[in-house]
Amino acid sequence: MKKKVGVRVLSLLLSCVLLGTMLPAAVASADPAPTYSIKVEPSSIDLVEGESLPLKAIVTSDTGPLDEDGLKGAGLSIRWESGDIGRVSVESTGTLTTKVMAVKTGETTDEKKVIITAYLNSGTGDIGNASCEITVKPAVTPGISIDPPAVTEIDIGQTLQLTAKVTPEGAPLTWRSESPSVATVNSATGEVKGMAPGKAVITAISGSNTDTCEITVKGILLDETSLTMNERDTHTLKANPYGSLGTLKWTSSKPEIVTVTGDGYLYAKAQGDAVITVSDASGNYQAACSVTVKRNTADIIFGSAGAGEPLAFSSLRSKLQNQCSSVLGSSLRYISGLTVDTRQGTLYYQYKSEGDTGKGVGTGEQYYADPSLGQMSLSELYFVPKPDFSGTAVIHYTGYASGSSFFQGTIEVTVEEQEDVSYSVAGQQPLSLNADDFNRICRSHTGRELSYVIFSQPDSGRGTLYYNYISEQNYGSKVDTSKQYKRSGSPNLSDITFVAAAGYRGEVVIPYTGYDSNGSSFRGRITIRVSQAQNTGDLTYTIAQGGKVTFDDDDFNDLSKAVTGYPLDYVQFERPDSSKGALYYDYSSNGSYDSQVTEGRSYYRSSSPYLRRVTFVAGKDYSGTVHIPFTGWDTKGNRFSGTVAVEVGRTGDGDVRYSTYRNGRITFDDGDFNTLCRELTGTTLNYVRFELPDASEGTLYYNYRNGSYDSKVSESRNYYRSSSPYVDRITFVPKKDFSGTVDIPFTGWSSAGEKFYGTVIIGVDSGDTTIRYQTKHGKPAAFADGDFDDLSELLTGEHLNYVRFQLPDSGEGTLYYDYDDGKYASKVSASRNYYRSSSAYLDRVSFVPDENFYGTVKIGFTGWNTKGERFEGTIEITVEEPAGASEIVYTTLGTALPFRSQDFRTACAARGEGELREVRFTSLPSGSAGRLYYNYRDISEKGTEVRTGTQYTPDGSPNLSDLTFLPKAGFTGSVQIGYEGTDSRGKTFRGQIRIQVNQGSGSRYFQDMGSYAWAAPYVDLLYEAGVITGTGGQRYRPADAVSRGDFMLMLYRAFQLTPASGAGFPDVPPGSYYAQAIQAARAAGIASGYPDGGFHPQEPVTRQDAMVLLERTMQATGWSLGAANTGYLSGFRDGGMVAPYAQEAMSHMIEYGIITGTPEQKLNPIQSISRAEMAVMLARAITF
Structure with a gap:
């Protein structure tokens, strides 16, 4: 309780009055003393430990408040005191204003009261005081905490009120969302609102103190909301569910375009757009991804090739890369699956020439755009057209980018039609090239003379081109594929020889490049047909019994050239059986001779002893055929063998045969009669007499010319080989329109006076006055005047003047004049003449078949020769059937x-x-x-x-x-x-x-299939079908055992089992990745579990259990497997170990080829099945 200063002054005055009666009068009459009062502001305060506040003492005199100077002038002072200095301290004790501070003690959490007193002192003592009551409160740490909300999951648009406690009470509080796109919060009130699926952290803030709370906005987010795929690509969408949503369900709006499995695995099937949706079981929460599937077919790449100019893929590399970038959006890694119709050509790797083709291209091989060590390069691929092919060749290929992305494409190669230089040869007979043949081709291409040719070598297995070839012992040198072989000059084109490889039969095509006199180039090819080699040959002579024949060296020379390609040098004979006859040298008509022919002695064509002086003389009484083996050598040293067959007859007669066309003619050849004479008599012909033919058949004339003649042949006249009248001036002219066979007997005399008999047999052909052409379907056939001129000479002996045509049926085609690619001057008229040497020209007439016609058309015509003689003929045109569909x-x-x-x-x-x-x-x-x-x-x-x-x-x-x-x-x-x-x-x-x-050498998707290549195709098939996904990191772990839970998941995906609800197995957690699969299998009667009521999903599945589960799945999804034949088990060494409950299933799987057992003929029924084995078995089942 405070006391007033004035009260105390009154007490002092009263004391002075009492004393005053005792003082002198002077003292009693002095001025009264001043009075003072004091108070403290504020009179009470609260302080928290550690806090401080100022206090002020107010001193008032009779005249008013005193400040520090006034206080000092009045002789007064102030003193501050704390009632408990251990709790409240006073900073300054002698001034009107001081600061008090609550001292931190930490002794208690209770409040304490402390009196702070200000004393007013007059110098002799305190004359007054005033106080302030301070309530000391214990120190409090500032803080904040969010009250736990009743729920932490909300829907989009839903609100949730959050509250928080702050220390000290009443401290400022604000709110903030760390993910406002997911959930917002009112900064003042703490009200949260859901915006999008996800998790958001809400923060409460008071000063520097914070507290957080995580709120989940229920829903589903996909890692991609739009996606572009190529056909047959795969992709896995990742779904992030927020909130308690249960098992997710995946659907495709167009499964014919994109399919999706229960884990978000997509497979692009066809071009188009589809929406993939993932939702919870109720359908209340869902997310979608728009998928566009692009056709992974590249644009056609165009190229060209020709004879000697294969298509090099190095020229296509950038085009292939551009196609990959266009279709897949990434760079090309390699191409594979290369195929081409073998009728069009062949693909080679590292092709250099026909003689060095490198190796064939396998459809399963990979050819890389940028190969690493050990990889084959795309740039070393070549397409070589088939020699007889022209048109468009189509090459199919598959291109691959990184990963498993691929596209398919085609390369269309234009192969120009080439004009061939054609030859034929027997076996290894040398074939010399003719420069004129190449000059002819050059002129047709460029209109100029040939300068030189550069050749490619053929495949060495077919033959070789040599320069300056001499013989088998001296091949000269191989033709250099970089050298120019000239038409005129050296090295000369005509000095090139082709020699077929030993044993080769068939066609050899040799590309070449020719250059004309102006330097212009053209490409062509040599086509050589190699027939059966003839290193042997026979010569045949005919003589009468007891007759003789002198060998003709020309016969042997012709045989040598036919067999070896070179003229004859000499011959060695084996001697015949003496009972049949003998060989003599220089045998004369009187029976004398120089010597008998001896074995081992050579008889030469051009030097002594001469081959033409060797004579065979038949035994007097022998008839039959005498075989005289011989060995010949040509001028190049090549050896060949043969047999002279001498037919020894009982009579000396023979035939001379001729043929001609109806209304034609034939002039006799004295050489034919001379040959027969030598065969029958062994000497040359002197003369002949003829019996005349019947007039209805024809007439023999002497010196017949264009219908005129010197005379008719007489039966009594001799016609000589070497003097007039000559045999070779006799002509037989058939009677008009006669056809058939005419026999004209004759008698001959040899130069030795020996007589022989024979018959001239003449066949008069009634039909073949036909000129034949062949053309392709829809293509014109141009007539050649030379063909008509040849027929005119054959039938009339004179050149052609003109022709008139009968017109073909319009359904067959039309004859045009000056036809060129659909345009023409006129249609051919049946009344117009078409001339060989003047307009209208015969060689400008063409037949154009009707577009629907193929087969043979015959066009009759009448011709007139230059003498005005008339003849008739037929043009036969074969129109090829249209080409069949290409493969x-x-x-x-x-x-x-x-x-x-x-x-x-x-x-x-x-x-x-x-x-x-x-x-x-x-x-x-x-x-x-x-x-x-x-x-x-x-x-x-x-x-x-x-x-x-x-x-x-x-x-x-x-x-x-x-x-x-x-x-x-x-x-x-x-x-x-x-x-x-x-x-x-x-x-x-x-x-x-x-x-x-094909099957690749390994998996396209997993890197750990190296030693399990046998299972890789099956694993890849299941991966592409979305049945398996691997274990991550491009690994499949093929050797691992398959658990029962995983196996059920594979069956669930492979056979698309229907999801089911209901009580599950107690040991299958409802949220496990295989729970839905096992529940579906249980509902379908596939999975029945163990006697203890569990399914044991983590246990490995045995091979026999896998077969049982597979069989049940197949039957549950509509397969009819029929009755099982358990006899199949006996084919395996451990077939008796199969448990009774599994025998039917195992038997079915063996019967249908789904399992085949081990190489040791074992089933291993109680062993666990590996992931590799599971893939093989399951893939076989679903593609059965």
Whole structure:
């Protein structure tokens, strides 16, 4: 309680009055003393430990408040005191203003009160005081905490109120969202609102203190909301569910374009757009991804090739890279699956020339754009056209980018038609080239004379070109493929010789490049047909019994050239049996001779002893055939062998044969009669007498010319070989329009006076006054005046003047004059003359077949020779049947192969006829190779199996592009599918599809399949079908055992089991990745579990259990397997170890080829099945 200063002053005055009675009068009469009062402001405060506040003492005198100076002037002072200095301290004790501070003690959390007193002192003592009551509160740490909300999951648009406690109470509080795109919060009130699926951290802030709370906005987010894929690409979408959503469900709006499995695995099947949706079981929460599938077919790449100029893929490398970038959006890694119709040409790797073709190209090989060590280069591929092919060759290929992305494309190669230099040769007989042949080709190409030629060497297995070839012992030198061989000069073109390889038969094509006198080049090829080698040959002579024959060295020379290609040098004979006859040298008509021919002695064509002086004399009584073996050598030293066969007859007669056309003529050749004379008598002819033919058959004339003659032949007159009248001036002229055989007997005399007999047999052909041409379907056939002139000379002996034609039927075609690519001067008239040497020219007449005609057309004509004589003939023109449809070739690495309508259109167009309208298959692949399906979607939705007879169209429905060939898992080889097509002209044709099914050397998707290459195709098939996904990091872990849970998941995906609800197995967690699969299998009666009620999902599945589960799955999804034959088990060494409950299943799987056992003929039924084995078995089952 405070006391006033004035009260105390009154007490002092009272004391002074009492004392004053005792003081002198002077003292009692002094001025009264001043009075003072004091107070403290504020009179009470609260302080937290560690805080300080100022206090102020207010001193007031009679005249007013005093400041520090006034206080000092009045002789007063201030003193501050704390009632508990351990709790409250005073900073300054002698001033009107001081600062008090609550001292931190930490002794208690209770409040304490402390009195701070200000004393007013007059110098003799305190004359007053005032105080302030201070409440000391314990120190408090500032802080904040968010009250736990009742829920932490909200929906989009839903709100949630958050609250927080702050220390000290009443401290400022604000709110902030760390992810406002997911959830926002009111900064003042703490109200949260859901914006998008996800998790958001909400922060409460007070000063420097914060607290957080995580809020989940329920929903699903996909890692991609739009996606572009190529056909047959795969991709996995990742779904991020937020909140308690349960098992997610995936669907595709167009599964015919993109399929999706339960883990977001996408497979692009066809061009188009689709939406992939993932949702919770209720459908309340979902997310979608728009997928665009692009056709992974590249634009056609064009190239050209010709004889001696193969197509080098190095020229296509940038084009292939551009196609890969255009289709896949990434750079080309390699190409594979290269195929071309073998009728069009061959693909080679590291081709250099016909003689060094490198090696063939395998469809399963990989050729890299930028090869590393050990890889084959794309730039070293070559396409070499087949020698007889011209037109467009189509090369199919598959290009691969990084990963598993690929595209398919075609290369169309234009192969120009080449004019050949053609030869034929027997065996290894040397063949000399003729410069004039190449000059003729050069003039047709460039209009100028040939300068030189550069050759390619043929395949050494077929033959070799040599320069300056002499003999087998001296081949000269091989033709240099970089050297110029000149028409005039050295090295000379005509000094080049081709020698076929030993034993080769067939056609050899040698490309070359020619250059004319102006330096212009052209390309061509030499075509050489190599026939059976003839290193032996026979000569035949005929003589009468007891007769003789002198050998003709020309006969032996002709034989030598036919066999070796070179003239004869000499011959050595083996002697005949003496009972049949003998060989003599220089035998004379009187029976004398120089010597008998001896074995081992050489008889020469051009030096002594001469071959032409060797005579065979038959034994007096011998008749039959005498065989005289001999060995000959040509002028190059080449050796050959042969036999002289001498036919010894009982009579000395023989025939001379001729033939001619109706209304033609034939003049006798004295050489024919001389040959017969020598055969029968052994000496040369002197003269002949003829019996005359019947007048109805014809007449023999002497010196017949253009209808005039010197005389008719007389039966009594001799006609001589070497004097007049000559045998070779006798002509037989058949009676007009006669045809048949005319026999004209004659008697001859040799120069030795020996008589012999014979018959001239003349065949008069009634039909073949025919000129023949051949042309392709729809192409003109131009007439050659030389053909008509030859016939005129043959029939009349005179050159042609002009021709008139009968016109063909309009359905066959039309004759035109000056026809050129659809344009013409006029149609041929039946009344107009077409001349050999003046206008209208015969060689400007062409026959153009009707577009629907093929076969043979005959056009009659009448000709007149330069003497005015008339003859008739026929033109026979063969119009080739239109080309058949080109073969459709596909290649697949064991994956489903969709057909393309365009391929069928192209095949049909190759015929040069109408456009394709429909196709019916006439043969289908065997089930062991694969099956053809219509509307195939994926491995679990195969569509309808194609049957023969059903019509498919390129534009309508059912469509050819909806057909897919699914190879049987593991199959490798070629598959042929036949079909019959109908074009827009109503014509039918047959065609063939050839599918080459290859298996890669390893997996395209997993890097750890190296030692499990046998399982790689099956693993890849399941991966592409979305049945398996691997274990991450491009690994499959093929050796690992398959758990029961994983196996059920594979079956669930492979057979598209229907999801089911209901009570599950107690040991299968509801949220496990295989829970849905096991529950679906249980509902379908596939999975029954163990006696303890559990499924044991983590245990490895045994081989026999796997077969049981597979069999049940197949049956549950509609397969009819029939009754099991358990006898199949006896074919395996451990077949008796199969548990009774598994015997039927194991037997079924063996019967259908789904399992084949180990190489040791074991089933290993109780062993666990590996992931590799599981892939093989399951892939076989779903492609069965």
